[in-house]
Amino acid sequence: MDQDARLQQIAQWLQSQPLVTVRDICERFGVSRDTARRDLVKLQEQGTIMRARGGAVPAAVPDFRQRQDEQAESKRALAAAAASYIRDGATVFLDASTTVSYLAEFVKEKRLTVVTASVPIARSFAELEGTDVYTLGGRVNKRDLYASGSMVIAMLDYFRADVALLGACGVYRGEMTVQDAEDAMIKQKMIARSDEVLLLADRTKLGMRLPFSVGALEDVDVLLTDAPAEAVQQAKAGGAAPKHIHTVGI
Known part of the structure; x- marks a missing residue:
């Protein structure tokens, strides 16, 4: 799977849960921790996510x-x-x-x-x-x-x-x-x-x-x-x- 496809799936994943960790990404996509971190940096640059300790949270906070x-x-x-x-x-x-x-x-x-x-x-x-x-x-x-x-x-x-x-x-x-x-x-x-x-x-x-x-x-x-x-x-x-x-x- 190329990075663009992986980024799209990570973004969709964060729509259904409040936190996705680097470890989650490694296990789900079979990539290294460095690759998972680069994916999160890219998504943050796009404004899709916010980095959190060990992973990421959605950039748009859901309502009450x-x-x-x-x-x-x-x-x-x-x-x-x-x-x-x-x-x-x-x-x-x-x-x-x-x-x-x-x-x-x-x-x-x-x-x-x-x-x-x-x-x-x-x-x-x-x-x-x-x-x-x-x-x-x-x-x-x-x-x-x-x-x-x-x-x-x-x-x-x-x-x-x-x-x-x-x-x-x-x-x-x-x-x-x-x-x-x-x-x-x-x-x-x-x-x-x-x-x-x-x-x-x-x-x-x-x-x-x-x-x-x-x-x-x-x-x-x-x-x-x-x-x-x-x-x-x-x-x-x-x-x-x-x-x-x-x-x-x-």
Whole structure:
């Protein structure tokens, strides 16, 4: 297979999954690691992909609804595990991640105060009888369906949360990384205004390096993940570790 045909197949492959590694390319096409890396460089020059640690991610980020369906089983399992850390009567910060969006179905019996900038997450919790919901105001990002900007950051100062639940876009060398600068700032503020921080990261997020850093894993009280131990060790290599790692079986 020539390079053009291989590049086309790699690009199509990335439309159906969030990460393709150099190793994946080597095994699928029977090429060397150097050849696989050259393919990724070429695709990045074309604007088709973005390089990530050990592989590539799509250049065009899917919208909220598309991402919610990706790794859905893993995300639901992580949300279910996270629910066990939330006490009845707690005030909870929820970011706009698709993993966190699955939480509502697992806390139906708890009385909570939920603070979020996410439109779909606010709606799902508004349907629960025992939950008070506060929405953070700002301009709504139409792709990811959350409010962002200085008004959101300022409103977070009115609250003090028992726990913040954050979804990881990427975990790389002991840092939480995200695609969007405003998302990073909201997460940082939620961490600063919470007594406890839970980070939910399915296996595709570990080793993912994205442009903006939220902060170090040492700011996280519990990392919940379905990734194998080796992947967790690699993701925190060279950096600080979370206080506790909760491995979720799928």
